[in-house]
Amino acid sequence: MQFCWFIAVFVFMLIGGSANAQNYENIEKKNDSVGVINILQDERIDQLLATDSIINSQKQSFTGYRIQIFFGGSTDREKAFKIKEEFLELFPEERAYVVYTAPDFRVRVGNFRTKLESIELYKACAEFYPNCYPVKTEIMFSEMEPLEKETELIINDNVE
Numbered sequence: 001m002q003f004c005w006f007i008a009v010f011v012f013m014l015i016g017g018s019a020n021a022q023n024y025e026n027i028e029k030k031n032d033s034v035g036v037i038n039i040l041q042d043e044r045i046d047q048l049l050a051t052d053s054i055i056n057s058q059k060q061s062f063t064g065y066r067i068q069i070f071f072g073g074s075t076d077r078e079k080a081f082k083i084k085e086e087f088l089e090l091f092p093e094e095r096a097y098v099v100y101t102a103p104d105f106r107v108r109v110g111n112f113r114t115k116l117e118s119i120e121l122y123k124a125c126a127e128f129y130p131n132c133y134p135v136k137t138e139i140m141f142s143e144m145e146p147l148e149k150e151t152e153l154i155i156n157d158n159v160e
Contacts (some may be wrong), residue, residue, distance in 0.1 A: 064139040065118040069129040070107035080105040
């Protein structure tokens with residue numbers, strides 16, 4: 001009997017708490033042609049959105065993916081640049097980067113926002129570089145600008 005009494009009190013507390021949630025003082029009403037929308041939100045949400053906007057406007061890069069086709073020690077500098085040149089001959093439309101992270105040289109190619117986008121280039125590279133794999137890295141926004149060849153194509157497309 002005592003257990004039933006406890007459950008009844010608990011249920012009434014839940015009902016009372018949910019009824020109190022409807023009495024929020026900061027109610028913004030927006031009229032629409034179909035009906036009225038009530039938006040209940042804390043004022044601090046607007047402050048957080050403004051802060052997030054400021055932080056994101058100051059960023060110079062984003063986290064993306066590249067395909068790493070070569071990894072070598074500190075003595076493999078010339079080999080890394082040679083592999084970069086070979087890659088650019090095979091894939092002239094892609095970008096290649098030699099990255100030095102002490103004490104190793106790495107050759108990474110492509111600029112992709114997601115890992116899924118990088119899969120197509122990964123499969124193409126795997127034929128020539130069997131040990132390649134996608135790597136998460138920071139990509140500068142300036143590296144996402146079109147190559148000179150691409151801008152010439154865009155200009156030519158607009159002329160025709």
